[in-house]
Amino acid sequence: MSSLQNIGRMLLPVVVLAAGLALWEFVVRVNDIQPYVLPSPTTVFQTLVSDWPVLSESLGVTLLTTLEGFIAAAVGGVALALVFNQSKWLEYSLFPYAVILQVTPVIAIAPLLLIYLPQQTAVIVCAWIVGFFPVLSNTTLGLNSVDRNLAGLFQLYGASRLQTLRYLKLPAALPFILGGLRIAGGLSLIGAVVAEIAAGTAGAGSGLAFRIAESGYRLNIPRMFAALLLLSVAGIVIYGLLALVSHLVLRRWHESALGKEN
């Protein structure tokens, strides 16, 4: 029963995808819809292959931006959470501004950033702004979720602040940090795309989102779809990689990474 369920879980999304693509292809062919209105899946795939040199270069640019934004978000989020954890006054002073930064839509901030910062920097800052908050809030939650008795034990044995942080708080917070990073990975991609689109209208850019905007102006709809496809795949791969890292790090001890049995 459960193995049948597993197969079904893997197979059904694939079946749905194949059926959807077939229907799409069928509708386009029967009604003879032009590619600049709605390209068929095969046209999109052909475009992906034929435009690969351009698209792959753009993909590289977007991925690099995402990665830089993600690293900045991860380092910044964890570091800020550690600082907040050590000093309540700093937390009280700064946390509201972290929230404000988070709730203000990045699409509205991007044009401003592009005025004041060099384009490449502005794009990375956008990726950072949307990515760092989940890391910050999750890490803060994790650092405050330490078992009370374990904390008492550390106190009993005269642990220093640094020892408590290193041997108790950080390991206890690790599952939370990894959860935050998983969210931040996808958000960094969104931040990078938003900034690229905002920058793309200014006419300088080469990432995937810029390609989508540019292809839109030229009515090159198949390429828009091809670029969109690449963005989705990039997002899925980023999520998958971070989930894998999380699983590998936690598999020996954390509930989230254990099997369902026992």
Added chain:
Amino acid sequence: MAGPALPETYSDAAGLAVRLRAVSKTYDSGVTALGPLDLDVAKGDFVSLLGPSGCGKSTALRLIAGLGAPSAGTVSVPHRTNKADGRHPIGFVFQEPTLMPWASVRDNVRLPLKLAHAAPAEADRRIEEALAQVGLAEFAGAYPRELSGGMKMRVSLARALVTGPDILLLDEPFAALDEITRFRLNNDLLALWRKLHKTVIFVTHSVFESVYLSQRVIVMTARPGRVRAEFRIATAEPRGEEFRTSADYAGYCREVSNALAPAYSGQRSA
């Protein structure tokens, strides 16, 4: 085994390990949890604090351990600071195993030594010794989640023993275990106590457990906890399963239960 090489300066002339004088604890919420409590525990004695839930017996244990300060009164205990070689005069076992889930059994037991920056080779030797004492030598590489409840408690006990403490503080350590496991751990604890000559202060709400284990049973009142009665359990040593089924044992249990009953009468609604 030779006793730990601690300077004897902290002990007073009467040979007391722990001395509480008019100790009370009031929390910020205004609830008085404990006291005023007077308590003397002689070196090498096995003493149980017996009382209903919420009577402050755990609070008393935490004060003795130095986890928090009393609101009034004095707590005199050997200096509780770390030694450079990782020796520590107090071992504490909580009601839950309180293990770090991300660390192996060996690393959990290593914790007090690591915090004291003990030399790794010496630490390894003492970890082996402590794990052997609780019968877990072959589980050093396991993770807490792979162990049963009783085994986790043994790890917790090994961690308390690894610093070579003079005083062992146990806060209802076996309350969550099944009866057979609890009996076995009771016997193992008694064997360790006879072998290692530690002072043991054992908090429990079980009359039967306290009588079986202790030389002295101290019955506490409902909150705020005070000493209501005290019993010395005099019987042939070493104790074993035959004591658990003896008339002596039943008699002590009845006496202690009678002393404990008033503490429960006021809190039927709880």
